[in-house]
Amino acid sequence: MSDSSPLPPVRLHPEAELARDALSTPLLSRAARLARWAGPDTRVDAGGGLVDEQLPAAAELLGLTGDAAAAHAAEAWRVAVDTGLVEVTDEEAGTVAAGEDLPLLTGGSPHDILAVWLAALEAVLADATVPDLDDLAEAMDESGEIDFSRLDWDPESEAAFLDGVLGNLYLLTVTEDGPGDGPVPLPALAASMIVPGDLGEPTNDMLEQISDAMMRLDDQFRLLEPIGLVAYQPVDEALMGDPEEEPAAPLDETDVSRYGMVRLTPLGLYGLRARLLEAGFGAPAVGDLVDKGADALLDGSSGYGPLAARAETQQWLDRREPLAAARELLAAARGSDEGAPLRRLRCQQALSLVGAQAEPAVRDVLDDPELGGLARVWLSELGAADVPPPSADLVYWLTIDTLAAQLAAEGNSEELQTLLEGLAQQHSGFFAAAWRVGHPATADVLEAMGRLHPDKRIAKEARKAAFKARSQQGG
Known part of the structure; x- marks a missing residue:
């Protein structure tokens, strides 16, 4: 994606609707509940995270159970701190209070609420590019400190990869001949970052890279779903089992949905467009021009x-x-x-x-x-x-004008080629008259006909007419 050319326009839902979606996302709603729960007795560690002793109470407040309850509660608390819903008032004592942005969730405008949600999204995206706990544990040295040199992890490249994937997902969603609101298969999304567009079949090395990328993206989309960015159907666990073991049920390797399916939510489209604009991309939205001439x-x-x-x-x-x-x-x-x-x-x-x-x-x-x-x-x-x-002159002028518009709108499309073929067949003397048309695009249109028409004789006539038109125009 280039930041020099605008992307196709996105059709956004109204901000009021998106704000309601944001408030109902699992992660932001949990963060808000913890922010309202926090008080003088709430204690945090040096990094602003809840101390371990308070995680069970936080998990209980949120109705979380199971082995991951404390981890989910800790994640919601981090989002509350990162978005300004909670403020650390005394770092030494580890005390907190409600943040300035907490009232925005109930009394702010839809735009205010979405600004809080965007801050939460940034926090989750940052977490999504961090290695998992197992990798971090393996990288610990004898003193218990993490030796980052042992990790195969480059923070900048990890963030750039995820940004690229999300950018491609956005582009697929807003392009009119793309899947639209439908889900995108995870293998196709991973391949979009690895396989060059002009390559027919990926190499074995590329296939291995795609497989690795899918596993990374599977973890990342599981993290991004609770903030409402995507709706995600994870990779089937049976596909990640031990290849030596017999699967519990027969595997249908042609069912692409088993390899993960992801789509952007309306809230996700809003969020990614905001990030693209912040990064300097042209990311228009339908409705941008309503107040203009x-x-x-x-x-x-x-x-x-x-x-x-x-x-x-x-x-x-x-x-x-x-x-x-x-x-x-x-x-x-x-x-x-x-x-x-x-x-x-x-x-x-x-x-x-x-x-x-x-x-x-x-x-x-x-x-x-x-x-x-x-x-x-x-x-x-x-x-x-x-x-x-x-008049005959007006017919020819309008024909050139229409073809020039189609060229600008569609480029060298099959539809345009069919139109040009039909035009040449219906009007045997078209080129003899067309080069004289006083339209600024005459030569360009005739050159396009010479380039696109499959009949070599007619294409040659078009090129000759284009040369005459160019000479008439003095260039």
Whole structure:
């Protein structure tokens, strides 16, 4: 992922809903209960953690039982301290008091609550990259101190790996042709960090690295689920058993869900977007453009997928009077710059959401050299009467403009290639006339046809026409 180009826009749930989700996450709700429980008699160690003698009472308060009860209580307490829900008042005496941020959970705005949750998320992410207790125990020297040189652990690379995995999970979730709200198989997520995208089959060494990464991620996602970042189906314990032993039940190795499945929650999407923005990435959200002008809407949504662009545009329109919005959109669609064709395409799509109320504004631009073709197409699709027929020059200009918009929106897609093939078949003299079209993108469109058309003869015609168009433009 590059921080120089924006990611696809995310569709976030309302902050009030996300704040309710945050308050109900197991870890933050436990941390809040411990913060309210803490008082003058609560004692902590030098690191701010609850002393061992108080862990049973904390676990009982939280309703935790079993061997891991004390560990879960200690984790919730650490989150309470790290998020400012609890404050250590006297380090020497080890005493604590309720922190300044505790009242925010009941009296703060949704944004305040989410800020506390984000602090809790950072604390959990930091814990997730620390070696487990067994590894730490093995690294202890004779004096009981941890010898970090014995650990195969690089804090920075561990944090970078987890950040990369979460970044890829975010990208898969917000990309329109990705799994969306569906879960992602853990092997695929691990492989995304290890196998180059242009490699056909992973090597045996890569497969071993993927297996190791899956085990690390399995531990990490188990830690991240209680804070509400992900919904996680862990790796089937039977897959991690002794290979020499007969499994209790037959293993279906084709069932990918047994290898772990993970998806971001709506709260997780909010959290990862906040972290990406903090790290300098362009991470837009649907709704970012609702208070901006039509020019910002058409330009800003130009790189969005069709679903996100439609949602963004609908939110923008919902705040405006329909006819005035149509006039503003048409004015913003003018231009001869490189982005203008895609602006006009987005404008036409936006006008379809306005509906018949936009008709007066559209009729006003029928004689506009840049918008007249768009206006005729839109009115015809509306079923309007008395739509003047376009001139041959306007037909060619609109064709070039539409193809330029499709190139900008989709690149060299199969759909565009099919469109170009059909165009060349339907109009035998297309190239003889097209190179003369006074559109700034004429040469670029013809070059694309020459590059993409599978028929060598037609591709050669397109390249010749592109050369003529380029010469006519003087470049």
